[in-house]
Amino acid sequence: MTNIHINDTTLRDGEQAAGIVFSAAEKIAIASMMDSMGIPELEVGIPAMGGSEAQAITTIVQKGLKAKLLGWNRAVRSDIEASIACGLKRVHISVPVSEIQIKAKFKGKTNLVWQRLKDSLNFALDQDLFVSVGAEDASRADESFLLEVAQFAQSLGASRFRFCDTVGILEPLTTAQKVGKLVECLKIPIEMHTHNDFGLATANALAGLQAGATAVNTTVNGLGERAGNAALEEMIMALKRLYQVDLAIETSRLRELSQQVIAASGIALPPWKAIVGDNVFAHESGIHAHGVLENPQTYEPFSPDEVGWKRRLVVGKHSGRHLLTNVLSQHGIRLNHEESQVVLDSVRHLSVQMKRSLTVEELLYVVSNRSMSHGIV
Numbered sequence: 539m540t541n542i543h544i545n546d547t548t549l550r551d552g553e554q555a556a557g558i559v560f561s562a563a564e565k566i567a568i569a570s571m572m573d574s575m576g577i578p579e580l581e582v583g584i585p586a587m588g589g590s591e592a593q594a595i596t597t598i599v600q601k602g603l604k605a606k607l608l609g610w611n612r613a614v615r616s617d618i619e620a621s622i623a624c625g626l627k628r629v630h631i632s633v634p635v636s637e638i639q640i641k642a643k644f645k646g647k648t649n650l651v652w653q654r655l656k657d658s659l660n661f662a663l664d665q666d667l668f669v670s671v672g673a674e675d676a677s678r679a680d681e682s683f684l685l686e687v688a689q690f691a692q693s694l695g696a697s698r699f700r701f702c703d704t705v706g707i708l709e710p711l712t713t714a715q716k717v718g719k720l721v722e723c724l725k726i727p728i729e730m731h732t733h734n735d736f737g738l739a740t741a742n743a744l745a746g747l748q749a750g751a752t753a754v755n756t757t758v759n760g761l762g763e764r765a766g767n768a769a770l771e772e773m774i775m776a777l778k779r780l781y782q783v784d785l786a787i788e789t790s791r792l793r794e795l796s797q798q799v800i801a802a803s804g805i806a807l808p809p810w811k812a813i814v815g816d817n818v819f820a821h822e823s824g825i826h827a828h829g830v831l832e833n834p835q836t837y838e839p840f841s842p843d844e845v846g847w848k849r850r851l852v853v854g855k856h857s858g859r860h861l862l863t864n865v866l867s868q869h870g871i872r873l874n875h876e877e878s879q880v881v882l883d884s885v886r887h888l889s890v891q892m893k894r895s896l897t898v899e900e901l902l903y904v905v906s907n908r909s910m911s912h913g914i915v
């Protein structure tokens with residue numbers, strides 16, 4: 539894999555997640571932060587929505603960021619005009635390509651796919667815009683029809699073709715086969731846009747890249763329609779660590795970026811969320827903590843600082859002596875073997891009663907009030 543290009547769509551598909559609204563200030567702050575981290579392209583929204591959305595996009599454009607900025611459009615001339623009015627120089631034009639979508643959107647009239655794509659694309663090119671074309675529901679489309687649309691877009695002058703697994707029904711092997719066929723026949727770059735309905739968005743996007751696609755849509759925290767999109771942080775770290783593709787993006791700010799999007803979206807992440815979740819470098823189990831204390835690589839695929847996060851040792855139901863001793867020694871407390879075992883029994887008992895691990899304060903309380911903790915110390 540070489541020259542992989544990230545085009546993040548947190549501000550477009552991410553915000554399409556039901557119930558999510560970013561304020562203009564939040565959109566601008568997220569765009570600025572991603573830009574400063576080195577994300578090379580941002581799909582900033584849908585100018586055709588007008589009003590505050592168009593205003594926010596215009597403000598982002600006026601900030602003069604290094605990142606390339608793309609506006610999302612239907613194959614409709616007035617959508618492109620709205621993008622131009624925001625000052626965008628790059629537009630993405632989407633057309634439905636599966637039978638089911640063409641039936642629902644264009645009343646089954648396939649000729650409208652060609653006609654509307656041609657009219658909107660030509661109009662955009664006449665305005666000297668960079669044009670990317672998206673094949674909505676490409677994964678369920680007839681493969682020859684999809685290829686014809688892609689070649690048509692290329693012949694008209696599109697600079698990139700987006701393969702969309704709109705309802706997230708692919709798995710990696712099929713993704714690679716489908717994308718590989720397009721790569722063989724197209725000269726323009728192919729971009730992956732994958733959804734997470736079966737939890738495979740990142741895996742499928744990576745499979746597309748392995749098959750020769752060179753661009754990929756992501757969203758921070760995997761935010762997006764229904765089950766979301768391929769997560770930016772997963773994509774960057776998988777490329778870096780599993781494929782040795784370093785995109786020169788400041789990974790040490792991934793956790794901070796994730797927190798910014800959590801704050802703006804009002805949606806918390808599960809603690810186990812890959813790369814940026816609260817628990818991804820937390821160790822409670824005795825055997826794991828013992829291993830990590832000897833060498834963090836025993837149970838961590840990479841160091842937490844690489845993504846701007848930190849290791850935590852948590853004392854709870856599954857903890858063992860090595861972990862306990864380590865945590866207590868940070869507070870100047872040394873216990874002998876027998877005392878440690880008694881405290882551990884107490885910790886286990888309390889954790890089961892409270893159905894959670896103990897805070898450090900609770901642990902210290904257990905140690906200093908041994909007679910009260912469980913009646914056994």
Ligand SMILES: CC(=O)SCCNC(=O)CCNC(=O)[C@H](O)C(C)(C)COP(=O)(O)OP(=O)(O)OC[C@H]1O[C@@H](n2cnc3c(N)ncnc32)[C@H](O)[C@@H]1OP(=O)(O)O
Binds near residue numbers: 584674
């Ligand atoms: C897979 C995706 O994520 S696609 C992106 C989805 N994102 C969004 O929908 C968010 C922003 N959308 C909006 O603000 C509104 O839907 C607007 C402004 C774009 C359009 O609003 P409305 O005019 O009220 O239309 P509405 O949303 O009800 O219906 C969509 C219309 O676009 C048409 N349409 C849908 N996709 C396309 C397309 N790719 N190219 C051309 N027309 C399209 C539909 O056929 C329908 O047309 P009709 O009004 O002539 O029947």
Ligand SMILES: O=C(O)CCC(=O)C(=O)O
Binds near residue numbers: 704
């Ligand atoms: O860009 C497109 O063509 C559609 C993108 C999209 O959001 C999708 O297909 O899920």
